[in-house]
Amino acid sequence: MSAPTRTLYRLGDLAAEVGGELRGDPERRVQGLRPLDSAGPEHISFFTHPRYRPQAEASRAAALLVDAENAAGLTRDLIVCRDPYRAVARLLQRLHPRPARPGGVHPTAVIGRECEIAASAHIGAYAVLGDRVRVGDGAVLEAHVVVGDGCTIGPGAVLYPKVVLYDRTEVGESCVLHAGAVLGSDGFGFAAEEGRQIKVPQLGIVKLGREVEIGANSTVDRATFEATTIGDFTKIDNLVQVGHNVQIGRGCILCGQVGISGSTRLGDGVVFAGQAGAANHLDIGDGVRVAAQTAVLSSVESGVAVGGTPAVPLSEWRRQVAALRRLPELLRRLARLERRLDAGEGQPER
Amino acid sequence: MSAPTRTLYRLGDLAAEVGGELRGDPERRVQGLRPLDSAGPEHISFFTHPRYRPQAEASRAAALLVDAENAAGLTRDLIVCRDPYRAVARLLQRLHPRPARPGGVHPTAVIGRECEIAASAHIGAYAVLGDRVRVGDGAVLEAHVVVGDGCTIGPGAVLYPKVVLYDRTEVGESCVLHAGAVLGSDGFGFAAEEGRQIKVPQLGIVKLGREVEIGANSTVDRATFEATTIGDFTKIDNLVQVGHNVQIGRGCILCGQVGISGSTRLGDGVVFAGQAGAANHLDIGDGVRVAAQTAVLSSVESGVAVGGTPAVPLSEWRRQVAALRRLPELLRRLARLERRLDAGEGQPER
């Protein structure tokens, strides 16, 4: 069990990779990226907030990713860049890539008829694929993935163990689906009839764009007729529920335990913080930001930030919250006013 | 990969199926049901809201499901019925049935001792059944379903991939359990002891009535001693948590991410909107309706609609919300009153 030989990276190359300015020795070499306090001389590190200046000065790291403002006064090797956090993301991808999986189908995998599986794709132990499934180049289906009939999995997509795709689900290029995620389960549609609930069959599909990430045990329901869609680069956290017929734009962020009800549309760049939700049949415009635990019960214009249950513009919600804290005091002041007025009213009649 | 031959259905038969009045040619035939804008002459469609009248008039569909009110003025083939949405549900079931699974046990399935599996039941790849499991006629256990010892699965029930039933779970006739649903996990019971938490073993079971549907990755805990029960025709959405000892009546609806805490009882026809929850040991009467993200913290009488955290009657919650929006203004008005009274109080003394 020997550790693999580490690749070494020149600081000059890393600076170029992130479009940063190197202040220091371009030939110095590192093998990984670590936080300030755990980095050693073989690591690059990052300094993203003034409060960490003492740690930045004390760090044993070979060099720091830092913006121009925080770089001032530091007398060590630096890669100065506009957005150090983005640079961290880029360098982690470069220095710590996901271990590659070899192409090939595990002998225990059960593969249906007329499937098209790229030779470079990896199909893990006990995976079960239905009929007419297509799997693109370099895609990875880990152990115990279950894929229904007629699904498409784009090149470079990664499906962690236990992912379930119902029939005809379409997963775009380089998507990442975490363990236990379920895509394409029936939308929640029923018609009431004399104390019973009659199921409305769900004929549509789920369709993900490229580089979509879906968190562990999250669920995305298939549409009633057409497609529940999630746009390119949208990232969804764990235990999120996306209802049937929902349309989500590009580059959105849905944090943990968010719920989007049926037929609601989200524009591009929308952010839902944790445990927030949206009612059904709403339009949520581009760039809308929704605070944690907010319930969006009516449509929201592009660019607006909202909070509260039911949601109101964030500044209004903050005023409500501040006022709510003063409410008990307000009740006392009101009662005092009433007493004063009761006492004073008689005066003019004196 | 040839498409299967489509069955064709007479409009006259479909009208009879939904108890509707056919206005048009009973011999006309359709092969499916589609929304107004995507239906072709081989489809039936539906028109359920006046705002869609232009689409209803323009649709290429062979005929429309519609109620008497919306039917007025339409000069095309119609099936006029009391509840068109329910008719849609009925006809989708008829025209687009779930593909049948052949009876039989996949050679990779692991079956315990003394199981009774109907010949018409389907047991998928890598399913694992414990001892003494009974599976009824036509039941479908998809790939990777895991069933504990002593479970009972009723005729016609469908368990999608990755469903887990702990020991002795009882699933009624024609239930549908979506992927990743877990039934019978231990109730959350612990006794505190000097900084530790001691587990209270959970000896009971989970018992579902008939035609219960459980959404993807939802969880239902086993009772401490007796049974956590879910009544006939109750429908539960994705990522819903049902605690131990809970009793849920017939025909209830629990939307996505709802949570029902231990030992709470729901009557018949109760509706919880998304992300709502109920505390433990409550009685929620028949027909209670709970708004989205509501926290029900005390018992609710039958027929009442509630909202808010903590829940109050819905009309009261709406008044609270409206008043809350006026709260900052109210604070200003109160301060103004105080200033006026401060200024005016001296007057009588002048």
Added chain:
Amino acid sequence: MSAPTRTLYRLGDLAAEVGGELRGDPERRVQGLRPLDSAGPEHISFFTHPRYRPQAEASRAAALLVDAENAAGLTRDLIVCRDPYRAVARLLQRLHPRPARPGGVHPTAVIGRECEIAASAHIGAYAVLGDRVRVGDGAVLEAHVVVGDGCTIGPGAVLYPKVVLYDRTEVGESCVLHAGAVLGSDGFGFAAEEGRQIKVPQLGIVKLGREVEIGANSTVDRATFEATTIGDFTKIDNLVQVGHNVQIGRGCILCGQVGISGSTRLGDGVVFAGQAGAANHLDIGDGVRVAAQTAVLSSVESGVAVGGTPAVPLSEWRRQVAALRRLPELLRRLARLERRLDAGEGQPER
């Protein structure tokens, strides 16, 4: 299908087991523990609240677990103990132990290279273990468990079906992980770049102490660099989300659907009621109690109980809630005051 022979337990031994005082026949024998109304003469039962006195008197149980206060006036065999609920937990564990699983690896399990699996450990059907996995004495991995490379599973731990451990997850002694739980999935970290979201690779791990319980379909994300940790004796319910870098202390309780955002720290003995959440980068002190559906948006000092969205001290939240209910009335009173002042102001000038 014969029932196993029941073990019989002397009341005297059971009293000693729970540190209680036996009032009655130490030689009397029981075979199980049941609630008051379903216990027979072969069972011990428990009486924990005065409202159940009639049932306690009528119960057919051989003996009752009861505290000194409730014991007064009862003329039957009793085991009097300080905390009867804790005694119930202890005796259920003793009288109704989880059925033992035989040691050994199911022939269908797929085991990676250089694994160390104790001979007494049980590896179920279709389990898949990566390379260098260590499994301790008596640990149970039920069917369909998937374990990544380099994971460690402590002695006596139980992993129910469909548990997924990503690479290098560490599970302590006697932990219980319920079906569908996912440990070690990527933390939710992305850097925005021109409408895209760039993934921040997550290099850390998840580490559980001893006797940690994780509910069905709950998710715990791996840290960015170090470890997401959950302390000894902490119990987590179903569908709970724990974000990356979170540090949870000992003996905490997280109820169903709770969410803890990234990098937040919980002290020891913290309790989150159902559907509550905490924002990221917070410090939640020892013994903090968080009410249901509360959103903790700032750090909380040790020992404080909080409620509301955003969270405030519980007593303050209760005052807010009470005041909120009076808000519509308050608005009316304010308007009345304004009218009175408007009418009265002219008076002194008369």
